[in-house]
Amino acid sequence: MTGGARDQRLVFGEVADLYHRFRPGYPPSVFDAISDFGHLQAGAPVLEVGAGTGKATAALLERGWRVLALEPDFEMSAVAIRELGPRPGFDLAQEGFEEWDPRGRHFELLCSAQAWHWVDPELGFPKAARVLAPGGTLALLWNRPEGGDPDLRRRLDAVYLKLAPQLSARPPGELDVDRRREIEASRLFGPAELVRVAWERTFSAAEYVHLMLTQSDHRLLARDDRRRLLDDVFEVITRAGGHYRVGYVTLLYLAHSLR
Numbered sequence: 001m002t003g004g005a006r007d008q009r010l011v012f013g014e015v016a017d018l019y020h021r022f023r024p025g026y027p028p029s030v031f032d033a034i035s036d037f038g039h040l041q042a043g044a045p046v047l048e049v050g051a052g053t054g055k056a057t058a059a060l061l062e063r064g065w066r067v068l069a070l071e072p073d074f075e076m077s078a079v080a081i082r083e084l085g086p087r088p089g090f091d092l093a094q095e096g097f098e099e100w101d102p103r104g105r106h107f108e109l110l111c112s113a114q115a116w117h118w119v120d121p122e123l124g125f126p127k128a129a130r131v132l133a134p135g136g137t138l139a140l141l142w143n144r145p146e147g148g149d150p151d152l153r154r155r156l157d158a159v160y161l162k163l164a165p166q167l168s169a170r171p172p173g174e175l176d177v178d179r180r181r182e183i184e185a186s187r188l189f190g191p192a193e194l195v196r197v198a199w200e201r202t203f204s205a206a207e208y209v210h211l212m213l214t215q216s217d218h219r220l221l222a223r224d225d226r227r228r229l230l231d232d233v234f235e236v237i238t239r240a241g242g243h244y245r246v247g248y249v250t251l252l253y254l255a256h257s258l259r
Contacts, residue, residue: 011219012052013075019214020053020079024143024201026113030250031059033195037254038109038137040065043089047107047131049097050115054080056141060111061087068107072096098123106133116140116179125186132257138189140179140253147200147247155236163229167217179253189255197250205237208244 012019034040042064051057051069053076060067066089071077077094084090093100098120110128112119128138160167180192203211209230212218218226237244 011216012214013073014219015214016053016073016075016079018210019076020055020083022203022207022210023052023055023114023214024248025055026059026141026143026250027197027199028059029197030141030195030252031063033197033252034109034111034137034139034254035063037139037193038256040108040137044108045106046109046111049110049112049128050118051080051092052076052113052115054084056111056113057084057090058087061089065089065109067091068093068105070095070097070100072099097127102131105131107131107136108133109137109139111139111141113141114143117142121182125183125188129186129188129257129259132259134257134259136257136259138183138253138255138257140183142251144249144251145246146198146249148245149240152237152240152244155240156233159229159232159236163232164221164225167221167229179251183253183255188258190258192253192255195252195254197252198247199250200245200247202243202245205234205242205244208237209234 038044040063044065046060046065046067048057048060048067048069051071054069057067057069057080061084069080069090069092071080071092072095074094077092080092084092110132116124132138178194180194183189183192212230212233213226218229221229
C-alpha cells in the first residue's frame with residue numbers, strides 16, 4: 001500500500017538532511033578512475049546530473065574541477081548549497097537535466113552519481129553527447145549493496161516478506177543492471193568501460209533505519225506501514241548485536257563522446 005501519487009524521483013527531498021547524513025558516499029579511487037580516463041586537469045568544466053545533497057559534488061570539487069550541479073528538488077538543492085556554497089568552482093541550477101538549457105555551453109565531463117536511472121532514456125544520452133566537448137567523458141556511477149551477514153540478511157528478508165513483500169530488503173543502490181549496453185546502444189559514445197570498487201560500511205540499528213527512510217520505495221509506503229516495517233528492522237538488528245555491516249560495490253561506467 002502506497003502513500004499517494006507522488007513523483008518517486010522527488011521524494012528524497014522529504015528527508016534531505018537524513019539523505020546527506022546517512023547515504024554513503026563514494027571511494028576516492030572512483031574519482032581517480034574518472035580523472036585518469038578523461039585526462040582531466042584542474043579547472044575542467046564538469047556538469048553533474050542529479051547532484052542531490054552534493055555527496056559526489058564535493059569529491060568533484062576536491063579535484064579542482066569547476067562543477068555546475070543540476071538538482072530539481074528544492075530541499076536537496078538547499079542542503080547542497082548549505083554544504084558546498086562557499087567552495088570555489090561550485091554552481092547549482094535547480095533543474096532537471098531534461099529541462100535544463102545549456103545555452104551553448106560544453107563540458108569535459110558529465111557525471112551522474114546514483115541518479116542517471118531517473119533521466120528519461122530517450123533524452124538522456126543524446127543530450128549528454130550534445131553538451132560534452134569533443135571526446136568528453138561520460139561517467140555514471142552507482143553504489144550496489146553486496147554481501148553482509150547472511151544470517152542477519154535472512155532475518156531482515158523475513159521481516160520484509162511479512163510486512164512489505166513488494167520491497168527489497170537491501171540497502172539503496174544499483175542492482176543487477178549493466179549500463180554498458182545502454183551507453184553503447186546510443187551509438188553516441190565509444191566503448192564503455194566498467195570499473196568496480198568494493199568497500200563496506202557498518203551501520204548501527206538506528207543508522208540503518210535512517211538509511212531506509214531515504215529509499216524512494218520506502219518513502220512511498222503509507223506512514224503507518226513504513227513505521228511498522230522499520231520498527232521490526234530496528235528490532236532485528238538490535239537483537240543481532242546492534243550493528244549491520246553492509247558490503248558495497250561502486251559501479252562506475254565510463255565512455256568518451258564520439259562528437
